[in-house]
Amino acid sequence: MAYDFKAIEQKWQKYWAEHQTFRAKQPQDFEGEPKPPFYVLDMFPYPSGAGLHVGHPLGYIASDIYARFKRHKGFNVLHPQGYDSFGLPAEQYAIQTGQHPAKTTETNIKRYREQLDKIGFSFDWSREVRTSDPKYYKWTQWIFIQLFESWYDAEVQKSKAISELISLFETEGNSKVNAVCDQNTPEFSASEWSSFSEDQKEKIILNYRLTYLAETEVNWCPALGTVLANDEIVNGVSERGGHPVSRKKMKQWSMRISAFAERLLSGLDNLDWSESLKETQKNWIGKSVGAQLKFKIQNSKFLIEAFTTRPDTIYGVSFVTLAPEHDLVSKITTSEQKEEVEAYIKASAKRSERERMADVKSISGVFTGAYAEHPLTKEPLPIWIGDYVLAGYGTGAVMAVPCGDQRDHDFAKHFNIPIPNVFEDVDISEEAYADKTNATKIANSDFLNGLGVLEAIPKAIEALQKLGQGEKKVNYRLRDAVFSRQRYWGEPFPVYYVNGLPKMIDEQHLPLELPEVEKYLPTEDGAPPLGRARDWAWDTESNKVVSNEKIDHNTIFPLELNTMPGWAGSSWYLFRYMEEQNNRDQLIASNEALKYWNNVDLYIGGSEHATGHLLYSRFWTKFLNDRGVLPVDEPFKKLINQGMILGESAFVYRWNLNTGEDNPKTVFVSKSIIDNSIKAGINLIDYNETVADQVYKILDGDQLISSKTQISHFSPLHVDVSVVNTSNQLDIEGLKNIKPEFKEAHFITEEEGEFIVGREVEKMSKSKFNVVNPDDVCEEYGADSLRLYEMFLGPLEQAKPWNTAGLSGVHNFLKKLWKLYSQASPSPSQGGESDFQISDEPASTESLKTLHKTIKKVTQDIEDFSFNTSVSTFMICVNELTQQKCNSREILEPLAVLISPYAPHIAEELWEGLGHSGSISEVLYPKFEEKYLKEDSKTYPISFNGKMRFTMDLSLDLSKDEIEYIVMKDERTQKQLDGRTPKKVIIVPGKIVNIVG
RNA sequence: GCUCGGAUGGUGGAAUUGGUAGACACGUUGGACUUAAAAUCCAAUGACCAUUGCGGUCGUGCGGGUUCAAGUCCCGCUCCGAGUACCA
Secondary structure, three states: OOOOHHHHHHHHHHHHHHHOOOOOOOHHHOOOOOOOEEEEEEOOOOOOOOOOOOOOHHHHHHHHHHHHHHHHOOOEEEOOOOEOOOOHHHHHHHHHHOOOHHHHHHHHHHHHHHHHHOOOOOOOHHHOOEOOOHHHHHHHHHHHHHHHOEEEEOOOOEEEEHHHHHHHHHHHOOOOOOEOOOOOOOOOOHHHHHHOOHHHHHHHHHOOOOEEEEEEEEEEEOOOOEEEOHHHEEOOEEOOOOOEOEEEEEEEEEEOHHHHHHHHHHHHHHOEOOHHHHHHHHHHHOEEEEEEEEEEEOOOOOEEEEEEOOHHHHHHOOEEEEOOOOOOHHHHOOHHHHHHHHHHHHHHHOOOHHHHHHOOOOOOOEEEEEEEEOOOOOOEEEEEEOOOOOOOOOOOEEEEOOOOOHHHHHHHHHOOOOOOOOEOOOOOOOOOOOOOOOOOOEOOOHHHOOOOHHHHHHHHHHHHHHOOOEEEEEEEOOOOEEOOEOOOOOOEOOEEEEOOEEEEOOHHHOOOOOOOOOOOOOOOOOOOHHHHOOOOEEEOOOOEEEOHHHOOOOOEEEEOOOEOOHHHHHOOHHHHOOOOHHHOOOOOOOHHHHHHHOOEOEEEEEHHHOOOHHHHHHHHHHHHHHOOOOOOOOOEOEEEEEOOEEEEEEEEEEEOOOOOOOOOOOEEEOHHHHHHHHHHOOOHHHOOHHHHHHHHHHHOOOOOOOOOOOHHHEEEEEEOHHHEOOOOEEOHHHHHHHOHHHOOOEEEOOOOOOOEOEEEEEEOOHHHOOOOOHHHHHHHOOHHHHHHHHHHOOOOOOOEEOOHHHHHHHHHHHHHHHHHHEOOOOOHHHOOOOOEOOEOOOOOHHHHHHHHHHHHHHHHHHHHOOHHHHHHHHHHHHHHHHHOOOOEHHHHHHHHHHHOOOOHHHHHHHHHHOOOOOOHHHOOOOOOOHHHHOOOEEEEEEEEOOEEEEEEEEEOOOOHHHHHHHHHHOHHHHHHHOOOOOOEEEEEOOOEEEEEO
């Protein structure tokens, strides 16, 4: 019987579902001692309308292999899946079509589930979560409230309840409290505190809460009436509609993640993540040690605060630069400079932050007319504004040291500002000297002269401290995270406003469900879409949502109109999976479950989440740990980033023929004709007779370009890869069917009538028509082939192009594997009982060697996440066993188990064929035995000056001297030496012989 | 710009601690089987030179270096990809 993958895969997918084979057990489900837990998680998908393409399952297949492997190793594996189902695309679609995002999301989820089910994953679907499900976001809202009710005690580096802070204020005021709070928080005593009104107190506390309201810069698009993601801005205008965008301040919820900066940084040391990813997070957090300086402003009460890592170069300061958005700009600009400054601010508001950071070539800035005072020399320092200084970065002010910083140097040179040199024997006329080597001595700096950086920094800080104008400071690049979105399709904030001050809805009334709106657009006056809801007010007496008309600011108050960002739901979902569906009403997850599962043992997902999701979920985990909700303070122990699978786009080339407006013609030319005529330097019509005939027929008397063929004569157009075969030939009729606009187009083909397309590797996306659907692959080759091929394609962590043609290789392998177990005769049709021809005789030593070699390599590979090489290893194994005509149970049973994490359907079928009942998934993994691999000789490469010339089989028992003797005696050695005496003979036993001379 | 990756035959890739570069596949070519095709099986396949055979030279993005020995280590570049704080 042939390998009938369709029947086999359907059969076992049904079996797994019916028997709940992959349902994880809770600790209380075990009669005796629970099995050790192992938690394997994928970054859950956003269910987009486009469905899955072959790139999406890559990580899921890898994690599935690992999860199945761990089951074979005796673990109670938790391998759940769910959906990050709030998000912008569903909302955009809703705006365009008027369909409720919940509805389209539901449809998309259904499709995702169908697609995922076909691939044979061992997911425990009984624990599915959806972030847009009110039962789920009830807890997202709950966490938000906990954050609101917490502050950060910097003394002990821990989040604590706000009530604790209030009692501190009541007893000792805030001067001794070492808490993370807003910069402008005033100092007060206990008695002052008690004299404050409730509103005043509330405002002060807001400065300490871990989530708080603050003015933040956003990308505002007046035409769309909404805030845009950087992603939605292309070349400075909105992607939708091409409207202008400018930055604007807006009151937003923020998360005080910066309080956790140090812990997020030091926590990395204990994580089993790739060094590069840790490095990325380290740089993102951006710890730097330096000094915070205060510059007095002449004729003004204001101070400019600036952070610097180089207080030792304080005497090199020749100006101060503020971000154009800096609060002080409007306050200090002189009337003469006002017009120019305002124009500059307006212009820079149009540039995105990313653009400003990336553009180092164009230097721009304006003098404010005001002067700061050098804290030590008391000399006036001109205050400039420049858009290379970012408002959200540090204090938004830079003490400019042009001799020591290249951007300051460029700025000073451009505006003719003096560049005082504070380095001994360093030429700074052309560029700044930014090296921090202690050997370079400071000069022209009064008491710092002759010191190296290391000595000068503390001395400079000391001097500034005495003046009250500076202190040592640790600065982090990590900024507080903006948490408001002006969108509809997200979690509503459980917040209403009394006198403009935020109040939390009581926990017991959660979830606060998303209201219905007529349109998903912002309101006419620029409020978020929730501003369109008719019932969006909170009745504090009956504790429910009521109509806006009832708002009386007495007992009924307006609700928050923003919603939460995508990362809210994804920051804690891993813990939700730990609890079973029926026990999720009262808690995030039960304490028993949280303690048993702890955190994720293996997390697989894309590296694009390196600084977003992976940092936010660490932050929330640490916070929830501080507040006693979670027993762990890191979410993901081990993390693997899978690389992107790229698509192979196909192009047809349109000949840019100028045949006049009344007779336009669409002509496509086969790629190889174009390439060959360019190469030959000839005109297309001189290519060959077939081509010439086709051209004359199409032109029908029209003029023809008479020059040599050039690539510029053609415009490439994407065509759908589904109408192109693996030999790059286009199905012309197929193309005309899916692209009716090409019905009348002409195609200049090769002699045999074939039309060749061009190929290029690009990101897989609908717009590039290069998407390959896993359903189609499962249909044609089966899920096991798809799984193996995705792994075989290359290293998990690397980006690699998809090429459907290669699938036949792994598919053939599965057929060979099948044959190994099931010989062709006698087939049932010929009267045979079973196809499986298994011998119970002991296996040959050769076969045992093959098997154990495979066990060793594959086990090692799984642990290293090197799945591509394990597929090769299986191929080699099956090739060898076929050669050996092995059909021994002793070999084939363990082989089926070995392969089952990779190709589970065929493995189940083979296991059944071997006479077992039940699933193979819990069968113990075969044990590797070294004794079968013992070698007594080695094929040594014999090289001369590092170049391998021939090989010799030598016993591994030989000593170095014996090897040298045998090798030197060999006539091939003598021939290579050609009479010369070797200078040196290097022998590494078991490895190599190298003769030098 | 900054940060983090990557580059090996016609293609995907292998070479895990510096030790036989190109495993395993795809593709291509030739052969067997077949009326034919498909399927299957066998053989060849880095480039160049030489060839009856033996063989030789070059070769892991580019330029240097360390070493008996470098795809692997060091220094300096080039090109490509990802992230860059409201895509998910």
